[in-house]
Each structure stands twice: as structure tokens, then as C-alpha cells.
Amino acid sequence: MADKLHFELVSPERLLFSADVEMVVVPGAEGDLGVLVDHAPLVALLRAGMVEVHDGGKVTARHFVRGGFAQVTPEGLTVLAEEALDMATTSKAALEAKLQDAQATLEAAADDNQRIAAEAHVAAIKEVVDAA
Structure with missing residues (x-):
């Protein structure tokens, strides 16, 4: 889909999230990054914080990440996290x-x-x- 960003969140254990979404906000080491479709390519260090997935004009998923990298390519956004927790399933x-x-x-x-x-x-x- 040309109007959606392909996003994948990967931890050392498994692929936690993979979908086409409107926007993803990641906790960059230098500040939060909002990534939309057709974002310029980049690689950024992550700090501990919340990854928020936006679709349909609202936050549809939240994951806590501790460290790692975010990489934006023409194919989409990939977050490689040292540790990641799905907030929907974490008590x-x-x-x-x-x-x-x-x-x-x-x-x-x-x-x-x-x-x-x-x-x-x-x-x-x-x-x-x-x-x-």
C-alpha cells in the first residue's frame, strides 16, 4: 500500500510486530522520531522508551523497548530492540x-x-x- 508504512519490531527472541501502518513514533537517543511513509532513509540509536504505532488516526499498539536501532529504508521501518515488551500483554x-x-x-x-x-x-x- 503506497499510503502506508511497513513496520517491523524485532527483539532477540522473535518478531513482535509486522504490519502496514500510518505512522510509528520511536524513542530515539536524541529525541522521539515520527516515521511516516516515504521518510528519508536513516539509522538511529534508541533509548529506553515507548514505540507507538498509529493507524486509523489513533495509537493502535504500544511496545516498551530498551535500546537498539531504528532503520528507515525505502521498504519501511525496522526496529531492532535489545529488549521489547508488548504493552497489551504485559502486566x-x-x-x-x-x-x-x-x-x-x-x-x-x-x-x-x-x-x-x-x-x-x-x-x-x-x-x-x-x-x-
Whole structure:
């Protein structure tokens, strides 16, 4: 379909999402990116945050991703995530458990680099827990 963007979300375990959609918003390392059909090619680093799939004028799917890359080509958008959770099938209890794990990692940080990365991860998960 010429008026739709082909989008795929892939985690190390499996293909999580594949469809033709109107727009996808991804959490880029430098800020959120809205990708529509015929977007210029690019490769972007991702930060922890929410991928939102828009179709029919509304958000139809939400996935939490932690790290990875987004690649836009003439064929569409592919997100290769280090970790991805489908918000439609993830319970609030599972998110709270992830938050506890992230906070433990923060407390165990051995240096400033580990602490900064852990703080960002904790903040992103808190946002997701609040949104769930």
C-alpha cells in the first residue's frame, strides 16, 4: 500500500510486530522520531522508551523497548530492540518487577557510567509503569 508504512519490531527472541501502518513514533537517543511513509532513509540509536504505532488516526499498539536501532529504508521501518515488551500483554506486576531489578542494578553500579545508564533505565521503566 503506497499510503502506508511497513513496520517491523524485532527483539532477540522473535518478531513482535509486522504490519502496514500510518505512522510509528520511536524513542530515539536524541529525541522521539515520527516515521511516516516515504521518510528519508536513516539509522538511529534508541533509548529506553515507548514505540507507538498509529493507524486509523489513533495509537493502535504500544511496545516498551530498551535500546537498539531504528532503520528507515525505502521498504519501511525496522526496529531492532535489545529488549521489547508488548504493552497489551504485559502486566503491571511484571513491569514493577522489572523496575525493582533496574533499581537493584542502579544500587550496585560500580562507576559513573554504570550509574548513569542504570538511572536512565529506571526512569524509563517508571514512565512505563505510570502509563500502564
